[in-house]
Amino acid sequence: MITIVNEALEHFSAREVLLDQSFGENRHLKTCERLREGRLPVFAYVALDERNSLVGTVRLWMVKDEAGLSSLMLGPLAVSPNMRGLKIGDRLMRHALNQAAVHGHGSVVLIGDLSYYARFGFCGGKLDRATLPGPYERCRFLGLDLLPGEVSLLGGMLRPSGDADGKPKRLPLIEAQDHSMRV
Template sequence: MIDIVEEGPAYVGAREALLDLCFGEARFAKTSERLREGRLPVFAFVALDDTGKLVGTVRLWSVADRNGFQSLLLGPLAVAPDCRGLKVGDRLMRHALNQAAVHGHGSVILVGDLPYYSRFGFSAGLLDKVMLPGPVEYHRFLGTEFETGSLSRLDGLMSGTGASDPTLAVARAEDSFFFSKAA
C-alpha cells in the first residue's frame, strides 16, 4: 500500500537521494530549477510504501509573471524505479493538483511530456506569452487551470516568489556554480 503524506524534514535525505537516482546531478542545471532554488515549496508531498520507505515525491512552487499574476510550478515529480507502473506518480499528481485547487490556486504550470501530463488536464500552447529564465523546449511548457482565464493573463518572464530558505539557497548556489563552471 502507498500513502501520500506531506513532506517533512525527516524525508529530505531520502527525497534528494530519489531525485539523484531519477534525474542525476543535471537536475540542478534545468531551467525550472532557477524558479525553485533558494525557496521553499508551497506544497510538498511524498509517497511512502508500507515499510515507510520514500518511493515518490512531488512539489509545487509559487511563481509570478512580470505583472505579479501567480501560478504554481510543479516539479520535480519522481518515482522510485521499482515502483513505476504502480500508479504512484498518478496518485502524487492527483493529490498535488487537488490540494492546489482546494487552496484556491488558479493554475499550475510545468515543463514535461504532454503524453504523460495530459491525463491530468495539462495542455500545450496555453503559455505563448510566458517565458522562463533559461532555455526550454516550449512544446513541453504545459499548463492547467482551476480558475478560467488564470493562464491567459500570465505574461512575460516568470520568477520565483514566496518563502525563501537561506540554508537551501547556499546549497543550491554551490550546485549552480558547479554546473556553470563545468559548462
C-alpha cells in the same frame, strides 16, 4: 499500501537520492531549478510504502509573471524506479493538484511531456505570452487551469514569487481537508 503525506525534514535525504536516480546529478542545471533554488515549496508531498520508505515525491512552487499574477510551478515529480507502473505518480499528481485547487490557486505550470501530463488536464499553447529564465523546449511548457482562463493570463518572464506565505491572492472556494490520504 502507499500513503501520501506532507513532506517532512526526515524525508530530505531519501528524496534527494530519488531525484538523483530519476533525473541525474545534473538536475540542478535545469531551467526550472532557477525558480526553486533557495526557496521552500508551497506544497510538498511524498509517497511512502508499507515500510515508510520514500517511493515518490512531488512539489509545487509559487511563481509570478511580470504583472504579478501568481501560478504554481510543479516539479519535480519522481517515483522510485522499482515502483514505476503502479500509478504512484498519478496519485501524487492528483493529490497535489487537488490541494492546489482547494487552497484557491488558479493555475499550475510545468516543463514536461504532454503525453504524460495531458491525463491531468495540462496542455500546451496556453503559455504563448509567458517565458522561463533559461533554455527549455517550448513544446514542453505546459499549463493547467484550476480556475477558468488563468493560465493564458500569464505573461512575460516567470520568476520566483515574493509571497512569503505561499498563499494565493483570492479566497479558496472550499475549506482545506486533511493533507494526507491513503491510496
